[in-house]
Amino acid sequence: MQIRIDNVEFSYTSVPVLNDISLDIDGPAFVSILGPNGVGKSTLIHCINKILQPTSGSVFIDGKDVKETSIKELAKQIGYVPYSANDSFPLTVVDTVMMGRHPHSKWKSLDNDLDVVYDTLKMLGISHLAMRQFNELSAGQHQKVMLARGLVQEPKILLLDEPTSNLDIRHQLDVTKMLKRLSAERGILIIMISHDINIAAKYADNVILMFQGKIFDVGTPSEVITEDNLRTVYGVESRVIDDEGRPHVILRDALPMDERINPSAVMAGIRERRARDRSSESQQVES
Amino acid sequence: MEYEEEGLTRDGLKEEYHHAIARKIILLTVCVLGIVLFVGLLSLSNYEGVGLKETYEIIWNHILGNEYPSKSLFWWADRYIWNTAFPHALAAIIAGAALAICGTMMQSMMVNPLADPYSTGISSGACFGAICAIVVGVSFSSVTGEMGIVTNAFIGAMVPALLIVFLAQRIHMTPATLILLGTAISYFFNSMITYLMVTTDADTLQSAYMWQVGSLDGMSWDSLPIMAVVTVIGSAIVMLLSSKLNVMSLGENSAISLGVDVERFRLLCLVLMAVMTAAIVSFTGIIGFIGLVAPHMVRLVIGSDNRFVAPISMAAGALLLLAADYIAFQFSDIPVGVVMSVIGSPVFFLIILWQTRKAGAIY
Numbered sequence: 001m002q003i004r005i006d007n008v009e010f011s012y013t014s015v016p017v018l019n020d021i022s023l024d025i026d027g028p029a030f031v032s033i034l035g036p037n038g039v040g041k042s043t044l045i046h047c048i049n050k051i052l053q054p055t056s057g058s059v060f061i062d063g064k065d066v067k068e069t070s071i072k073e074l075a076k077q078i079g080y081v082p083y084s085a086n087d088s089f090p091l092t093v094v095d096t097v098m099m100g101r102h103p104h105s106k107w108k109s110l111d112n113d114l115d116v117v118y119d120t121l122k123m124l125g126i127s128h129l130a131m132r133q134f135n136e137l138s139a140g141q142h143q144k145v146m147l148a149r150g151l152v153q154e155p156k157i158l159l160l161d162e163p164t165s166n167l168d169i170r171h172q173l174d175v176t177k178m179l180k181r182l183s184a185e186r187g188i189l190i191i192m193i194s195h196d197i198n199i200a201a202k203y204a205d206n207v208i209l210m211f212q213g214k215i216f217d218v219g220t221p222s223e224v225i226t227e228d229n230l231r232t233v234y235g236v237e238s239r240v241i242d243d244e245g246r247p248h249v250i251l252r253d254a255l256p257m258d259e260r261i262n263p264s265a266v267m268a269g270i271r272e273r274r275a276r277d278r279s280s281e282s283q284q285v286e287s
Numbered sequence: 288m289e290y291e292e293e294g295l296t297r298d299g300l301k302e303e304y305h306h307a308i309a310r311k312i313i314l315l316t317v318c319v320l321g322i323v324l325f326v327g328l329l330s331l332s333n334y335e336g337v338g339l340k341e342t343y344e345i346i347w348n349h350i351l352g353n354e355y356p357s358k359s360l361f362w363w364a365d366r367y368i369w370n371t372a373f374p375h376a377l378a379a380i381i382a383g384a385a386l387a388i389c390g391t392m393m394q395s396m397m398v399n400p401l402a403d404p405y406s407t408g409i410s411s412g413a414c415f416g417a418i419c420a421i422v423v424g425v426s427f428s429s430v431t432g433e434m435g436i437v438t439n440a441f442i443g444a445m446v447p448a449l450l451i452v453f454l455a456q457r458i459h460m461t462p463a464t465l466i467l468l469g470t471a472i473s474y475f476f477n478s479m480i481t482y483l484m485v486t487t488d489a490d491t492l493q494s495a496y497m498w499q500v501g502s503l504d505g506m507s508w509d510s511l512p513i514m515a516v517v518t519v520i521g522s523a524i525v526m527l528l529s530s531k532l533n534v535m536s537l538g539e540n541s542a543i544s545l546g547v548d549v550e551r552f553r554l555l556c557l558v559l560m561a562v563m564t565a566a567i568v569s570f571t572g573i574i575g576f577i578g579l580v581a582p583h584m585v586r587l588v589i590g591s592d593n594r595f596v597a598p599i600s601m602a603a604g605a606l607l608l609l610a611a612d613y614i615a616f617q618f619s620d621i622p623v624g625v626v627m628s629v630i631g632s633p634v635f636f637l638i639i640l641w642q643t644r645k646a647g648a649i650y
Binding site: 046049050051070071072073074075076078079080082085086088089090091092094095096099100102103105111114115118127128130131133153159 | 295297300301303304307394395398399400530531533534536537538539540541543544545546547548586590591592
């Protein structure tokens with residue numbers, strides 16, 4: 001399966017959010033979208049599954065323009081796990097997850113759907129929540145339920161908007177590892193927006209780095225997650241080391257958010273300090 | 288993640304899930320039995336020797352087509368039941384059921400517990416139409432008299448509905464936009480109604496006011512076919528849409544990603560609701576409370592799954608209105624709308640308190 005994004009632009013008002021984006025994503029793979037707040041990561045995902053219509057340009061799924069695909073048809077191919085969920089008029093966890101079967105429901109068999117739901121809940125370690133009301137759950141449990149809903153949809157492409165933002169580190173690692181495994185096992189294309197660069201670097205097959213409504217860089221984690229890219233895109237000073245073939249970011253300092261401070265002066269200071277570090281390192285090597 | 292609490296087994300989940308469904312069916316059965324009881328009570332005539340048991344017997348025999356000897360006691364009772372009590376009871380059942388299912392649809396579609404069938408201003412439009420007929424005698428159509436009020440109310444109800452539907456195709460309608468537009472429309476019509484009412488005499492004022500609270504008096508077999516046909520077709524459609532309504536309550540983005548064309552679906556719901564509500568309200572007047580409260584009462588007991596809330600709230604709405612009508616009938620001067628609110632509000636209040644104590648919060 002393949003997503004082709006062709007000169008996509010999007011703006012809510014006169015200010016463009018997505019600025020002439022062209023990108024090919026091939027699957028099966030586990031792809032992570034990185035980028036600071038407000039660069040249009042969610043907007044890009046919403047343009048892929050028709051929650052938003054691009055102002056210009058097109059998105060093609062396996063060569064077919066999404067504009068010509070009905071919302072119902074698209075839902076059979078693309079699953080989506082939102083950042084947060086509405087919990088007024090809550091259902092039980094089972095019923096909430098079972099709604100993921102909605103695009104497939106024709107003359108459905110309840111017990112068959114219950115099987116799919118049960119397996120997914122078990123896989124995510126939340127089967128004990130099955131008959132609880134959705135609104136009684138914690139933020140992290142909410143996220144797992146929504147993840148389960150995306151998985152029972154059994155899509156070819158799964159889009160996730162920060163699916164691990166409310167999880168503790170163990171569950172962040174476990175869920176991300178599981179997503180990578182699923183992309184290989186079920187042969188699906190999983191695209192995940194993430195704010196944790198190290199977890200993305202550890203598990204993603206490919207990383208898309210966005211900046212100012214554009215694709216800044218695409219490639220393997222080692223290609224994209226570099227000190228220079230992080231400085232330009234996130235405005236942080238960091239050291240990227242190699243951990244079993246994957247880049248690992250050690251954060252050093254942030255360029256100041258305070259608009260009264262001149263960033264170039266700060267940068268000069270940082271450069272100076274780094275030069276000092278290097279010279280002392282080289283001295284140590286020599287001695 | 289093996290350290291997690293002991294989860295359910297696969298069969299345990301299925302069993303518990305089927306039990307939950309059984310509970311819902313029990314509630315439906317209770318409501319239906321309640322309806323049967325109150326139909327009997329309403330049909331109870333003042334004839335000596337015709338008790339509740341005999342009343343059901345008469346109804347049963349009428350349905351089977353058995354006739355009693357002319358002018359006998361049971362013959363009179365049968366006449367009373369069939370010509371006076373039954374149209375009344377059926378009107379209560381139809382109106383209660385229709386308003387309740389419209390309320391369910393509206394609340395789920397808008398994802399707003401305060402929405403009801405009148406949220407888009409339909410009631411104020413209908414009211415304006417009816418009061419034009421009652422106070423000024425203006426008819427929007429060629430029909431006059433009692434049916435003139437009905438047609439006026441129907442046409443009046445369609446004005447806000449069509450306006451909203453027209454706008455929904457041109458601007459992006461969020462639930463908040465819908466409710467605010469509805470509020471604006473209501474204020475406009477209500478001010479016109481107030482003006483018409485202050486300019487009239489006391490007797491006309493009373494009948495105009497009575498129309499505003501809603502009443503089932505004077506319901507005859509003639510009024511029923513339109514109400515019944517619209518309600519049966521409309522609620523069948525709502526039930527077919529009920530799993531989509533569930534998906535809508537997840538929020539707009541999730542609904543789209545699960546294959547629901549949100550804007551078109553909202554439009555369909557609005558049209559459906561407008562027609563159903565208008566068809567009821569033009570005959571009965573503005574019966575409040577049921578459309579808002581019946582769906583909540585059901586949700587508080589069985590949860591928010593619309594595949595069950597839709598049919599069960601119909602039964603609950605019918606039962607509520609029927610019970611209120613029976614009580615109103617005992618104190619012949621109190622309008623049914625008043626009775627319903629006087630008794631229904633404390634019940635609703637208690638259910639909310641009970642559920643909040645049980646679960647921490649209601650939704």
